[in-house]
């Protein structure tokens with residue numbers, strides 16, 4: 589797979605996912621504010637990937653601050669300000685705040701014990717550790733999840749929870765990759781995932797790069813596909829999992845979970861523990877991002893609806909825990925009762 593996030597020591601290269609699959613092209617960042625904008629504009633997307641990008645974004649911001657501020661206190665204030673800016677770029681994926689806070693607290697601790705130079709070095713190390721751990725975690729998710737897949741399975745996935753959405757290997761697509769290696773996958777059905785088309789543009793492309801059989805469907809074909817007995821499991825990623833096991837993920841995930849329940853198909857959520865937010869008791873407390881109306885009025889920049897039609901564009905929805913068969917994490921497969929079992933594994 590292509591690299592999604594490339595840290596070059598003094599700058600950050602991000603694969604511009606808005607241009608896929610037509611073009612593999614990178615944008616270079618040296619300013620933390622530009623990284624925050626790139627996250628909001630979906631140059632980089634997917635919960636773990638935006639966390640990693642923001643972690644490096646904060647390192648860039650810390651270097652900028654070290655050059656311009658005087659004294660530890662103003663350095664501290666700048667770090668806090670940049671952290672808040674990065675965390676505000678997208679509200680739903682908890683991995684973003686989790687990664688930024690991890691780099692921030694490592695930097696603050698090193699600042700108190702040493703000084704600004706120590707803080708800069710420690711923050712860079714922490715961002716690299718977050719990236720490394722994410723890849724390792726995804727491979728473990730793949731191994732745990734593949735054990736749930738029966739030989740000869742056709743699986744349905746939504747959005748892109750693959751290498752493109754993470755440090756590498758993917759979560760839902762990590763399970764698919766591992767199950768494919770084990771010879772268990774007959775077909776992957778990818779929802780196109782309106783309005784941003786992560787399924788059509790990214791998942792279809794990513795799986796084809798690896799030679800994994802994929803069939804693209806429009807989102808509204810999922811129910812009919814299930815009714816024909818063509819789906820053995822649904823596997824999706826997550827942006828935030830509440831303490832009770834409710835799952836926020838790309839808009840359309842809840843509809844798939846309802847359809848899966850109707851057709852008695854297992855519904856799996858694959859996510860690292862950094863996506864689990866034990867401080868949020870249930871899904872109704874998860875902030876759901878609403879994006880620009882033009883994303884719905886257009887497809888790839890071309891108008892498909894009256895220019896001034898009213899639009900509602902929530903980027904995510906919440907699937908109640910009762911519709912989730914299991915949550916596949918790097919620490920193992922979590923089954924109901926989710927609250928008890930998530931807390932036990934945390």
Ligand code: MRU
Nearest residue numbers: 633634635749753759825826838
């Ligand atoms: O809006 P996006 O493309 O960032 O949404 C991504 C998803 O909903 C993914 O399923 C989720 O972040 C998990 S990625 C491993």
